[in-house]
Amino acid sequence: MNPIITPNQLEELINEGSDVLICDCRFDLTNANTGYEMYKNAHITGAIYVNVDKDLSGPKTGKNGRHPLPSPEAWAKTRQRLGIANHTHVVAYDSHGGTFASRLWWMLRSIGHASVQVLDGGLDAWNGSIGHAGREPSPLATMPEVYPYQGVVTIDEMEQNVKADARKMVIDARAPDRFRGENETLDPVGGHIPGATNRCFKENLVSGKFKSAEQLYKEFVLLIGQQKPGTIIHSCGSGVSACHNLLAMEAAGLSGSRLHVGSWSEWCSDPSRPIER
Structure with a gap:
């Protein structure tokens, strides 16, 4: 779909x-x-x-x-x-x-x-x-089956990736200024995970709507080069706007990239972790 x-x-x-x-x-x-x-x-x-x-x-x-x-x-x-x-x-x-x-x-x-x-x-x-009148959800009679999340990147994996000689590509979806460590208002520390690349989620849009699948494909291929979509890790401030980049790649036919849910807010919670600005 x-x-x-x-x-x-x-x-x-x-x-x-x-x-x-x-x-x-x-x-x-x-x-x-x-x-x-x-x-x-x-x-x-x-x-x-x-x-x-x-x-x-x-x-x-x-x-x-x-x-x-x-x-x-x-x-x-x-x-x-x-x-x-x-x-x-x-x-x-x-x-x-x-x-x-x-x-x-x-x-x-x-x-x-x-x-x-x-x-x-x-x-x-x-x-x-x-x-204008809110609608309450209609609960299911029974709880649906419990399924594990797929495509999640843990903080341990992120730490290992930063230390690796051949790093997997990390795409940070935050605004460029926050990526640079400037004007940080949501997290106590500004900056980004070492080695990350910035593509603000807003670059997926034109006039508030998603760009065409063809245009998104061109832009993401230009960004990731020869790397396979399944090796790409998406990050942001807290694992929300990163989903936008992941969705845009999916719409472009570049399926399989993964999400670091904790993102920057998790990374910067430990002062021993390195930071780039």
């Missing part, structure tokens, strides 16, 4: 009566309540709200980053509460170019859930019905 769906395609599915679960993933990294308040004000009719902090993250220890993954068991319980069965067609959207929606996309894809897409352009591109 194409990881990206257009507003027209989604509207056709709705009009056909297809069973689609629409998930509003709007969020603000500096104010965790903003997204839900926006949802209550206006959203795609029938959408449920999915919170990046509460639904798509696990407990923080101070050492595992700002948005660690929930355990596979906790993620299965969340899927049950949200009503996401193995066969459910999920369409995620936000109003940030797919930044937060791509986190839900990746978390489902990483456990083998094939029927999940991100709405191109998000709510801003939607011309269909808008709802």
Whole structure:
């Protein structure tokens, strides 16, 4: 399934009566309540709200980053509460170019859930019905099967990669200034993992929508050269916007890259780890 769906395609599915679960993933990294308040004000009719902090993250220890993954068991319980069965067609959207929606996309894809897409352009591109009354999820009668995450890069692997003579390529999705260690407002330390390359997730977009698959392919091939997609590691501040680059590679036909979920917020939590600026 194409990881990206257009507003027209989604509207056709709705009009056909297809069973689609629409998930509003709007969020603000500096104010965790903003997204839900926006949802209550206006959203795609029938959408449920999915919170990046509460639904798509696990407990923080101070050492595992700002948005660690929930355990596979906790993620299965969340899927049950949200009503996401193995066969459910999920369409995620936000109003940030797919930044937060791509986190839900990746978390489902990483456990083998094939029927999940991100709405191109998000709510801003939607011309269909808008709802103003929130909808509570319809929980599943039983908890879905627990599946381990695939394509996850651990902090130990990242440390080994930094020390390796032949490093795997790490693509950091943060803005260039934060990558350089400037204007850091979310994490206590600025900089990036040694050897990482910067491609801000916004480079995947034009006018708020994803570039064509052909254009994304050209740009990523230029970036990664002869390296195979399966060797590429995606990073960012806390494992959210990195999913956007991973999704863009998938849309370009460059499948198999992996995610360092803890990303910079996990890396910089240990002062003994080296930093580049």
